Amino acid sequence: MSNVCEDQIFSSIFKAHSKTVFNYIYYKFGNAEKANDAVQEAFVKLWENCAKVSPEKAKSYVYTVANNLYLNVIKAEKVRLKYANSVDDHSSNLSPEFLMEEKQYREKLENALNELPENQRTTFLLNRIDGKKYAEIAEMEGVSIKAIEKRMHLALKSLREQIDGI
Amino acid sequence: MQENYLAKWLNGELSEEELAEFKKSDEYASYQKLKEVSSTLKAPDFDMDQAFERINEERMGQTPKVITLNPFKKFLKVAAVIAIMLAGSYFYLNTLDESISTQFAERTEVTLPDNSEIFLNADSQISYSKKNWDKERNVSLNGEAFFKVAKGKKFTVATDHGTVAVLGTQFNVENRKSFFEVTCYEGLVSVAFNNQETKLPAGSSFLVINGKLVDTSQPKEAQPSWMNNESSFEGIPLEYVFAELERQFNVHVKTENINTALLFTGTFNNTDLNMALKSISTPSQIHYKLEGDNVLFYAGNTPQ
Numbered sequence: 001m002s003n004v005c006e007d008q009i010f011s012s013i014f015k016a017h018s019k020t021v022f023n024y025i026y027y028k029f030g031n032a033e034k035a036n037d038a039v040q041e042a043f044v045k046l047w048e049n050c051a052k053v054s055p056e057k058a059k060s061y062v063y064t065v066a067n068n069l070y071l072n073v074i075k076a077e078k079v080r081l082k083y084a085n086s087v088d089d090h091s092s093n094l095s096p097e098f099l100m101e102e103k104q105y106r107e108k109l110e111n112a113l114n115e116l117p118e119n120q121r122t123t124f125l126l127n128r129i130d131g132k133k134y135a136e137i138a139e140m141e142g143v144s145i146k147a148i149e150k151r152m153h154l155a156l157k158s159l160r161e162q163i164d165g166i
Numbered sequence: 167m168q169e170n171y172l173a174k175w176l177n178g179e180l181s182e183e184e185l186a187e188f189k190k191s192d193e194y195a196s197y198q199k200l201k202e203v204s205s206t207l208k209a210p211d212f213d214m215d216q217a218f219e220r221i222n223e224e225r226m227g228q229t230p231k232v233i234t235l236n237p238f239k240k241f242l243k244v245a246a247v248i249a250i251m252l253a254g255s256y257f258y259l260n261t262l263d264e265s266i267s268t269q270f271a272e273r274t275e276v277t278l279p280d281n282s283e284i285f286l287n288a289d290s291q292i293s294y295s296k297k298n299w300d301k302e303r304n305v306s307l308n309g310e311a312f313f314k315v316a317k318g319k320k321f322t323v324a325t326d327h328g329t330v331a332v333l334g335t336q337f338n339v340e341n342r343k344s345f346f347e348v349t350c351y352e353g354l355v356s357v358a359f360n361n362q363e364t365k366l367p368a369g370s371s372f373l374v375i376n377g378k379l380v381d382t383s384q385p386k387e388a389q390p391s392w393m394n395n396e397s398s399f400e401g402i403p404l405e406y407v408f409a410e411l412e413r414q415f416n417v418h419v420k421t422e423n424i425n426t427a428l429l430f431t432g433t434f435n436n437t438d439l440n441m442a443l444k445s446i447s448t449p450s451q452i453h454y455k456l457e458g459d460n461v462l463f464y465a466g467n468t469p470q
Contacts, residue, residue: 014214015214018212019214022209022212040221040224044224044225047224081209081210127176128207129207134177156200157172
């Protein structure tokens with residue numbers, strides 16, 4: 001039977017989930033340093049308890065540990081995101097006006113994201129950036145899929161209202 | 167349009183009709199733009215290799231730290247505290263007198279350092295100094311005890327009524343509230359009471375009730391009757407008989423319309439409460455009622 005205490009299993013779990021743990025905490029609090037610490041804490045704990053946690057449970061275990069670490073402790077900071085440069089790279093023939101508009105839109109989007117409640121922002125970004133299915137996000141957050149759909153719906157609604165200035 | 171339709175739309179779960187309806191709405195273009203741009207977002211860089219290295223360092227550093235050092239250190243601390251407490255209490259206890267006591271309805275036997283024996287009747291206590299036993303054989307007594315004293319130096323029993331001194335004999339001392347009786351079964355016992363010394367030869371008793379010397383009959387047996395699980399009385403006021411009953415059976419005695427100064431002569435069994443109650447009530451022509459641990463003695467036919 002495979003065991004999390006085996007180096008190979010442990011490192012494959014780490015490779016599969018550490019980036020998402022990092023992003024997950026970052027979306028919540030906007031602090032990259034704390035997100036790195038959360039990864040550290042979650043996987044060290046997993047290693048310490050490797051005999052008790054089965055490989056199937058390891059994923060939700062690290063999310064739970066990371067989440068509990070900063071429960072109500074740190075205040076959310078501004079979430080600074082990067083953008084894929086797909087538009088700029090391939091569309092150098094676009095007009096400067098268009099590029100300017102794009103830039104402004106992204107600024108508006110970033111501001112609107114920072115205005116969102118923490119749980120809506122986390123849900124939205126896990127889906128948009130990490131491509132997580134609603135079911136997976138529900139498991140990470142420990143709520144129902146329906147609750148995630150609700151968050152997603154509300155997140156889209158308020159983002160649009162904020163950006164369109166309604 | 168169904169609940170949370172924006173979430174369903176983003177996930178491609180809308181039906182064709184719903185999608186068509188949504189596309190006609192004014193906001194559709196805005197949502198479409200939001201969908202496109204948000205998919206080009208990226209989280210800050212995460213250096214996975216570095217993070218993995220940090221975790222490996224902690225994994226490696228951990229094992230020896232936890233398993234070898236801490237428990238032993240803790241154990242030594244605890245062991246040191248226990249050692250100090252043991253040594254301290256040993257020296258302290260050594261200076262204390264030995265003390266043995268019995269509860270109601272309990273008896274025990276004590277062997278002293280010189281092989282003298284003490285039998286403690288119910289609700290009684292003795293204490294003596296083990297350390298100084300070779301120098302002076304001195305026992306203090308509360309309650310009733312039968313002594314078989316080995317031959318040797320003077321053996322004294324101190325009570326709050328008086329002091330009993332012997333060289334080597336068998337005798338019984340009963341030291342209760344306003345009741346003091348010494349009975350000698352073998353050898354010679356000296357009783358000091360109210361600064362007066364009385365020599366008590368074998369087969370005689372010394373009885374004081376309420377501070378007054380009372381004449382009493384000679385003991386018939388070779389040891390006190392309670393050693394054979396019986397309590398014997400020869401012309402003893404009922405109140406002391408009741409007190410002994412309470413001690414032997416751990417019960418509470420109440421009386422109604424009874425003169426407890428009446429003298430009682432007789433014996434009751436120390437193991438069977440019903441027999442004992444009959445033994446007391448029949449010759450005294452009184453009645454009794456037993457309820458749990460409570461005994462009521464009453465005159466006449468009905469208790470009030």
